Amino acid sequence: MNETMIVRGAPQEYICHAGAWNQLEEHLLKRKLKKVLILHGEKSWQVAREFFPELKEVGCHFKHYKNECTFENISYFVEFIKENDLDGIIAIGGGKVLDLGKAVAADILIPVICLPTLASTCAAYTPLSVIYNNEGAMVDMLFFSQSISLTLVDPEVILNSPKELLVAGIGDTLAKWYESNPVISELSTYSAEIAVAKFAAKECRDNLLMCSKQALIDLENKELTEDFIKIVETNILLAGMVGGFGDKYGRTFGAHSIHDAMTYIPKTKNYLHGNKVAYGILVQLIIEEKLSEVSELIPFYQEIGLPYQFSSLAITRDDLDTIAKKANEDPLMHLLPCQVTKEKIKQAMLTLETI
Numbered sequence: 001m002n003e004t005m006i007v008r009g010a011p012q013e014y015i016c017h018a019g020a021w022n023q024l025e026e027h028l029l030k031r032k033l034k035k036v037l038i039l040h041g042e043k044s045w046q047v048a049r050e051f052f053p054e055l056k057e058v059g060c061h062f063k064h065y066k067n068e069c070t071f072e073n074i075s076y077f078v079e080f081i082k083e084n085d086l087d088g089i090i091a092i093g094g095g096k097v098l099d100l101g102k103a104v105a106a107d108i109l110i111p112v113i114c115l116p117t118l119a120s121t122c123a124a125y126t127p128l129s130v131i132y133n134n135e136g137a138m139v140d141m142l143f144f145s146q147s148i149s150l151t152l153v154d155p156e157v158i159l160n161s162p163k164e165l166l167v168a169g170i171g172d173t174l175a176k177w178y179e180s181n182p183v184i185s186e187l188s189t190y191s192a193e194i195a196v197a198k199f200a201a202k203e204c205r206d207n208l209l210m211c212s213k214q215a216l217i218d219l220e221n222k223e224l225t226e227d228f229i230k231i232v233e234t235n236i237l238l239a240g241m242v243g244g245f246g247d248k249y250g251r252t253f254g255a256h257s258i259h260d261a262m263t264y265i266p267k268t269k270n271y272l273h274g275n276k277v278a279y280g281i282l283v284q285l286i287i288e289e290k291l292s293e294v295s296e297l298i299p300f301y302q303e304i305g306l307p308y309q310f311s312s313l314a315i316t317r318d319d320l321d322t323i324a325k326k327a328n329e330d331p332l333m334h335l336l337p338c339q340v341t342k343e344k345i346k347q348a349m350l351t352l353e354t355i
């Protein structure tokens, strides 16, 4: 293997423990930040505000964002920061608000501090943002040359998040292994970067299969346990490492191609990203003729409530041709080391229905 790979960094500092947010002001002062924008979502702030520490020496401008992480929102907050002469951003909430905070900070090269309120994505780890338009369609993905300055994960805050978002995060993170492994396995030798990505992807799968059930019970009982913290860190930190180190070998392949194709069926809009990706993992495994892995995963899906049949995602047989066609048009689908056709994709979805 002789190709250039880019390792995209972790946050400059990543700290995860109960009460981690309480040291926020110390971290701001260490960074010589004096006046910051506190960017938050609406629903997430209802949960986050009771955990957010009082800042005595640092000036704060609280603003909540609306809609999506759009280019318009990025420009709006860039201007707001310039007008108010602010020197840093604290982004609090789910993946969308963290992505917005990172994109604004990267545009004017000021530090961004991420305080996740969900463990549904690795957005609190990665130096990249997914950009949408106002209608909610994804339009771009921006990679930044600056890392997040600090990620403060307080698992106690995440213990107050909705169960279905953690389940979806588990589905999305599970794909890290099932998508990267077939592509990495094709390489006769691989670099140190890919070795780290592969290790992280395997840890993701092993932790999720081992600890998810208990972590979801703990979430329901609001009990901060080792299993719960393990799942939080798996979805945020380990998931981020797969893409961060694996570069194009750690990105999204088959399962996400199925997900993306499903987004062309409007009635699936209300189903969470991670749920559709989880379904896509099973379709991908059938295309790869790994039926024993499908049989191993289905009891896990049943246990934690991930969908394994298209009917659970409001899809009917009439939609299968569209999904198969769209997925087959995605070049990433064809990075899988087996022949993929639209007939094979459709047949995989039909086979899954019978398992």
Ligand SMILES: NC(=O)c1ccc[n+]([C@@H]2O[C@H](COP(=O)([O-])OP(=O)(O)OC[C@H]3O[C@@H](n4cnc5c(N)ncnc54)[C@H](O)[C@@H]3O)[C@@H](O)[C@H]2O)c1
Pocket (backbone or CB within 6 Å): 041, 042, 043, 044, 047, 093, 094, 095, 096, 097, 099, 117, 118, 120, 121, 122, 123, 126, 128, 129, 130, 157, 158, 160, 161, 162, 165
């Ligand atoms: N940058 C990256 O590396 C990366 C990776 C994966 C996904 N993403 C992006 O992340 C976004 C998805 O993120 P998400 O799944 O976190 O969803 P989200 O940010 O849309 O949040 C989902 C909903 O949950 C609410 N919420 C947040 N915290 C809450 C809490 N504690 N309690 C109750 N409600 C709460 C939010 O207000 C929102 O309504 C997408 O835009 C996706 O493209 C980015």
Ligand SMILES: [Zn+2]
Pocket (backbone or CB within 6 Å): 172, 256, 273, 277
């Ligand atoms: Zn995903």
